[in-house]
Amino acid sequence: MYPAAFDYHAPTTVKDALKLLGKLDDAKLLAGGHSLIPMMKLRLAQPKHLIDLGKVKGLGGVKEEKGVIVVGAMTTHWEVESSKVLKAKVPVVSETAAVIGDPAVRNKGTIGGSLAHGDPAADMPATAIALGFEFVCEGPKGKRTVKVDDWFKGLMETALKDTELLTTIRIPVWAAGSGACYMKFPHPASRFAIVGVCAAVTLDKGGVCKKVGVGVTGAGTRAVRAKTVEAALLNKPLDAKTIEAAAQKAADGVDVQADLQGSVEYKSHLCRVFARRALEAAVKRAQG
Ligand SMILES: Cc1cc2nc3c(=O)[nH]c(=O)nc-3n(C[C@H](O)[C@H](O)[C@H](O)COP(=O)(O)OP(=O)(O)OC[C@H]3O[C@@H](n4cnc5c(N)ncnc54)[C@H](O)[C@@H]3O)c2cc1C
Structure with missing residues (x-):
């Protein structure tokens, strides 16, 4: 199965990715491609442009900031599964990533892609709700943070706007006990x-x-x-x-x-x- 023809774009900054997203007609962001590409092959999605986030700087990695774990949207499921910080501070997040699909899916699929896509059968949304994740989105008007209870809107529908990119996921560390x-x-x-x-x-x-x-x-x-x-x-x-x-x-x-x-x-x-x-x-x- 082949997807319909599309133009490919590979920006290297969030700013350029957002510019392309605002300028191009019928464009889709591409992260790990493990949900979008199958949909394109089945012709359930036929975007005219793909904006690949793979080369965009600053969208990956896991770090701790003032008691909150900050995870870049392009961090793969495998990186979430194996992150020392997550394993130590919020092990359930690593454990959830570890049961997503198979090793091929976990090596390419990203936490941001999964949470932006909003597949009703995805694993991480349950953990995001239980722990109280927050989502940092960036668009033409700047950044905004959305709480998890306002995020999942419907079938494959989230609070993310067409002109926005999910850049970061903020995970609270729960108290001792x-x-x-x-x-x-x-x-x-x-x-x-x-x-x-x-x-x-x-x-x-x-x-x-x-x-x-x-x-x-x-x-x-x-x-x-x-x-x-x-x-x-x-x-x-x-x-x-x-x-x-x-x-x-x-x-x-x-x-x-x-x-x-x-x-x-x-x-x-x-x-x-x-x-x-x-x-x-x-x-x-x-x-x-
Ligand atoms: C065989 C198979 C088995 C799977 N099994 C499971 C499973 O057991 N559990 C599970 O949870 N998932 C499973 N998945 C889905 C997998 O986890 C995907 O990786 C994930 O849903 C999407 O992440 P991605 O990075 O591949 O996103 P993509 O496919 O690249 O993108 C998905 C959607 O999100 C948008 N998007 C991606 N990143 C961003 C961003 N940063 N900002 C804004 N929009 C963005 C894209 O435009 C697209 O609409 C499976 C997939 C396959 C192919």
Whole structure:
């Protein structure tokens, strides 16, 4: 399969990439190409211009800045998976990257590409919601920061504007006494999440939940925050009964879709099972 013909552009600065994006009619940004190129081959996307971000300086890497982990949008899944900083400060982010696709996908695909694309079955969105990522976008009017709860708008739709580039992802480091875990039921061929849940909790010395984040991906048209699960856990001691009761609400607020992977009932059941498992693991980690 071949994509329709397009013109290729390879800017080296964010400024030039934005200029091209503003000037060219029907242009698409290209990161790792592991979502865009298959769509172009299937003729689901036929942009006239591709603006390759591969040579743009300053869009890669992981660093810590005042208690926040700052990840460049062009950082590959493999770099996220193997980053010493992420493994030490927010290991669940590395663990999530490690279960994306296969080594070929992880070596080319980028964290920014995944989060800008907003595939409903992508893994990182669940973790982004649970931890509270922020997205730094740059456009003709300068920079703006978008919180994760305002980011995923619908099926492959995010808050990113056509004239903007996602440059950086900001990941908060949770306090001591926190634990997080991402678990998914993977599609056997692609490894995309049929359902994936990330749970993050902070416990006080008495084992009471003082902060919680739960993100669900795969089941609906976009990744969502499981607000009713969070509400059922906050300010409660997280024993098995409380976790089980909260996990029962994991499909509430998710627009669960029936598709070739399963019925609404089946996927809702997976939401509940994986919420419980992810919560149990997160609590265990928070307890140290
Ligand atoms: C066989 C296969 C299996 C996969 N399995 C999984 C899986 O299990 N879990 C999972 O989560 N993903 C999976 N993926 C998707 C993979 O993670 C992609 O790498 C990712 O979704 C897109 O990242 P990319 O860098 O390749 O982006 P691209 O394909 O280059 O771009 C995707 C979209 O995002 C836009 N974009 C990219 N970067 C930016 C930016 N910085 N600013 C603004 N817009 C941008 C592009 O214009 C395009 O519209 C799989 C892909 C394949 C081919």
